[in-house]
Amino acid sequence: MNDRPIETWLTDMDGVLVHEETPIAGAQEFVEALQSSGREFLLLTNNSIYTPRDLRARLLRSGIDVPEERIWTSALATAQFLLEQRPGGSAYVIGEAGITTALHDVGYVMTERDPDYVVLGETRTYSFEAITRAIRLIEAGARFIATNPDVSGPSPDGSLPATGSVAALISAATGKQPYFIGKPNPLMMRSALNRLEAHSESTVMIGDRMDTDIKSGLEAGMRTVLVKTGSTRPDQVGDWPYLPTHVVDSIADLVGLVGELAPGTWATES
Template sequence: MSDPRPIETWLTDMDGVLVHEEAPIAGAPEFLQALKDSGRRFMVLTNNSIYTPRDLRARLLASGIDVPEESIWTSALATAQFLADQRPRGTAFVVGEAGLTTALHEIGYVITEREPDYVVLGETRTYSFEAITRAIRLVEAGARFIATNPDVSGPSVQGTLPATGSVAALITAATGSTPYYVGKPNPLMMRSALNRLEAHSETTVMIGDRMDTDVKSGLEAGLRTILVLTGSTRPHQVETFPYRPTKVVDSIADLVDLVAERSPRVDADDD
């Protein structure tokens, strides 16, 4: 194998890498500042479809982390881009919040309950039984079933919350129709972020805290991957997966000096 090419572009997950809920992870502000100082392009990715990039920027700023709005890429935006490519200016019935409805409106979609082209399921903290029932009936009537991401649960201060994947499973059980998931681990989300940055996979690295989403989707999109151990995947779990990241580090703080290098490279960890 040839030596890896220098890193020109960085993709990073948000929760578990930069923040835990509202609390910043040590080293995250310094890492982002190093990226800005280096002049390299970057994008913060999240499967969270609840918030718009503007909302997420405000939430991150409250945690002391400054990410430009245009450098945030959500599963809602990726889903909207996918639908715009598949069926321009179509119609959809949406179960979700402002992050998803705003993204669909911005690509020219009409949100309707009347014979929609798609049922689009996203994340919300207030899933409505009435809305889920309506989604089931529309899927049964022939609407194509799309979901922003397959995450079955999410964290909160009070404990675990059901997420998009759990509600999708409910609709699938009722209809027999499985949704097409756009967000991670679908490499489509990575590729859409690369396209937005006009970047190449061979010179891009993905940083994440989950082997089953971040590392998997980065690997399948042809990126080098870095796993940080500040989130979901614990150290003893890494070797249980049939694939491995290019590199494993304790936290994002371990990457600040690497970003600051003139021609940074990520070499595979030794066995």
């Protein structure tokens, strides 16, 4: 069992710290504990709509103060991946400011003419015309990348179709599957660790979903903590072929453990 000291904390956002823009009890105290402890940390999200600056502003409205450089999105991870794969490349992008800004910042050209990649991100305004163009570009040889595989997302009025659903539509039309960058691909975790120059064996990943947060943390070699305030219900945990390292009621249970290098009082009911 891994008993290395904990130097780095990664945590999902929605379902762990907030529900939409409603803070979860203990979230601000947890962030403050991270900042005062001197531990390295990042907040991770599969949402590629917003830039880190946007997300900082949204969190501030929820009473949670996080510097934008402490926020790592699937859009940033996608841009980093494409920069490493094909520096100075080009892409046809379906998405909003989060992904277009990230790609622009790494020197990518956004074009409809013979792009290296079709990049599909999250958006609230998918258009039939844009999807049709993406299909034709992929058929013509563009490589298909998607920021995250989530098939639906939350809204005040109920579920919304997300990147994974639109990717499935494009895949059905082209016969080409996208390469998904966001969770549960451990690549997103590795990119976060690299950003912090951290090691997986001294890092904890906190999440609310067994199929994304816990799976990607596990596959990246981290210890994992599942909170009961999000998508995965406590009675569902045992249905999976893998388990989190620890299960806690909420982020509030971790506030007092942040400063400890080797927490010895985890809640472990699972």
